[in-house]
Amino acid sequence: MKNLTILALLVTYSLVAKSKNFKNSDPDTGPRYYIDIIGTIGDQAVSPFTEIQISAHSIYSSINLLTGKKEGSVKIDQRNFRIRQEIPSEISYITFEYSIQGRSYGPVYLPTNFFKVSSRQKIHCSFFRDSLVFSGRDAEVFNLQTKLFLAGSINKINIGYDDPNYLNEIKKMVDLNFQEQSAVLLSHTGKVNESWRDYFFNYCLGTKKNRMISAVLSGIKSNNYSIAKEFYQYLIHDDQHEYPEELHTSALLMDYLYKMEKFKFEYLKTTINTINKNGAADFFRMIRRKYNGKIRAHITVLALVDLPKTYVDTYDEAHKAPMVKKESPYFSILSNLLQNNSPKKLAYQFELTDSSGREFKMRDFQGKVVVLDFWFVGCIPCKLLSKEMGPIIDSFKKRNVAFITINVDQNKISWIKALKSLEYSHVGSVDLNTGDLGVRHPIIAHYNVTTYPRLIVVDKMGNLISAEPTRPISSNPESATALIKLIQANL
Template sequence: MKMKYLILTLVYCLLTLNYGKAAPKNKTKDETKVAFITVSFDKQLSNDSVDLTYRDNNWGIGSAELSMPLNTISAKIGEPIKIIFEKQQAFLYANLITRSGKVLFLSSIVEPSDNIEIKIYNERVIFSGRGKEKLQFKNKIEEDFESWRKTQTNLSFFKEGKSNIVKKALKEFKPKIKKHIFQIIKADYLFDANFDFMYVNYEDFIRKSESKLGMSDKVLNESSGYLNYILKAIMMRKLEPQTAVEYINKNFHDILRDRLLTLYFINKSIKNNQDVALISDVLKTIKTDYCIDALKNFKANSSPKSPAYDFALRDTSGNIVRQSDFKGKIVLLDFFFTGCGWCQLLNEKMTGIYQLFKNNPNIIFVSISIDRDQKMWKNSIKNHKYTHPGSIDLYTNDEGSKSKIIEHYNIKSYPHTILIDKDGRIVSASPPEPHTPKEENYLIELINSCL
């Protein structure tokens, strides 16, 4: 009986003791969906600031994804950057660059609950805090590769050297990074499109894109590196749009298929009404909401007969010029930047077009520069290497490629031209450039059809 009493007493005491303990604090939803990054420099750079850029819906920073809207968070040195994630967002790709131009990281993964500190002393970068391993991994590859490159006299082993460095870093950091995130990072490096594009035979490049290298579909669906790799492989084939859509539908599924179809059209640009009809058909098959929204927005802004963007930009005298000022006129917009060789070439090839229509009051040629330096822009148009004497020369008000007109028309490369009719509607968001007599005649016919 005594023994039974002692056991009951002991159980009671244990329960009482446990009850009296404070319950562990659960993380709030806000805490689990927020990340912080803080940057500190040595005294010489303490007045600098940083810009963190990223895209929603796990769009990366790869070349194929440049058309997706970019978010920017700015902070002074020493102040934490707070990143708020969407409900279902497990991570995002981000760039972090100082206003003075120092790159701290590019296309790196940031997760909810990361709390990373970046310290730079005498040009040495030190990462600490929760989530630091992802940045340490990329930094190690860059440092080791740079050290290796300096010791090489024969760069014929360039690819092999980089591959060995990546493999070594993957092995070292595998135990330090969450399994799924590690697999995504691994996929990003295995499918380094820009790297392979320089050294691999086209057919090998395409075969590799289809093999998946043993990676799971879930990982590949989320890897920006794989997405860019696949899209570049498809673009290299120079397929007709209908054939490209069939190829994507046959070889890829679910979210990856939707993302590929979306980026394929956005990177290709709308050439004609057949492209518009094909996009309409594709929109019926896509299931991912943010892909549907992106493709609908692109179609609305770039399709023939869509209203032209009513910009408000300054000319060389500082006067505001608007698209609506040209109502009743045909307008050919030409976007360029100083130092762009292809932009100079297009201007040369456009000479015949300029001469043919220079006395026609119903046609206006407008050049729009994305230069960030106004003096550079004004100097570049004086010698008419980028524009011709009869054009109206405009400037994107120091906003460069972040100008609203650039974002509206989804312009990713230069030169870029857009033809607008007398009613202020798009005739073509990507008219032919007159590099050959055939293309020149086609552009002339297109302009004449608007008169």
């Protein structure tokens, strides 16, 4: 069997494991939505000491939506076990990561490998070193998903972005994967119902389209705009049809639609590889004009996750022009994103420690403007930002401004060594770490920090000034001035 990683999306976290002690949740106090995993360690030669991690999201996206994400792990000390996992909604998406005797399995971490599940579903599965095999009532559906994962495994292209055949090679590769997946799906005709068949077809189509645009965008990041021009014509030719609203549940197709619209929007403005941009309002207006209902809502959520990485006006514009109705299944996640990142909202009340073990709380800095800087060891852009922040920090000495770095590395020794180098921080800054949780610390999900560095500015009362302030860069001296003015205006 081929190596397999299983990604899974859901929102909430509640693990109850250990086969002999498993109990059903109290109907009055237990989770509203959940699945039961009845598992077996399949490798007889391996001692059954296994750790299983389950991630949970309400919306799946390769764009990396963290808001609402809950993660948990359970150690299994028997060959047979049972886990109850709370899920966010009636229909959710799940991923597993597991290790046997300390060694992780399922090493192919692809953003397309996720399972669709429904509440109260019982999932019977055996964990092997090179695969995960399902049995029981829903075995056909789950094993078909694993076969589609394997058939869709993409091969690396051995030519560069500058090669004139690059785009054609990408097309050939994704077409071949799509044909292989379609053949697998065809072989299961009559074995799954029409609803599942349609879902799987859209999964395959979404895999093809999403990989196509992702590969081309990688080329554009290398400033190869000839690819952008050629692919733009390809998009115009390929997407002349309407997308029915029921496709809003097809995660990869929705990712594709968002990336496609953003690509066309930015390509026409020639601002693909820049940061500190304004223009989110124009993008939201375009989405409002082109899409309706749940597809519009889904794309709006993706935009709120992705646009703040480069657009400094995203949250302001989203507040001005809400595009999701309260009855929409996307309203809750959208509200959380806005609540956690919009100006005048209460900042996350963290409790973190510095390198000496001293604990700091967000409320300790009340009365000061706070600038948070998220980073990790080895992050080149983090080093560049630190260099640009030096003069800014010096300019606010002896004033009511606290500069706080928040490192997400779990390796404390590496973090402290990096601090001593002063490549990521400065004398006078407060340097904190997320501890053993690393990137899984709640503050990371709260602000949906998925790219580094990330700056956040908080006022003297502990409320957000900006979760997307202008980031100082050497090529644009005005960017540092903009951040300085933002801080000064709130002193």
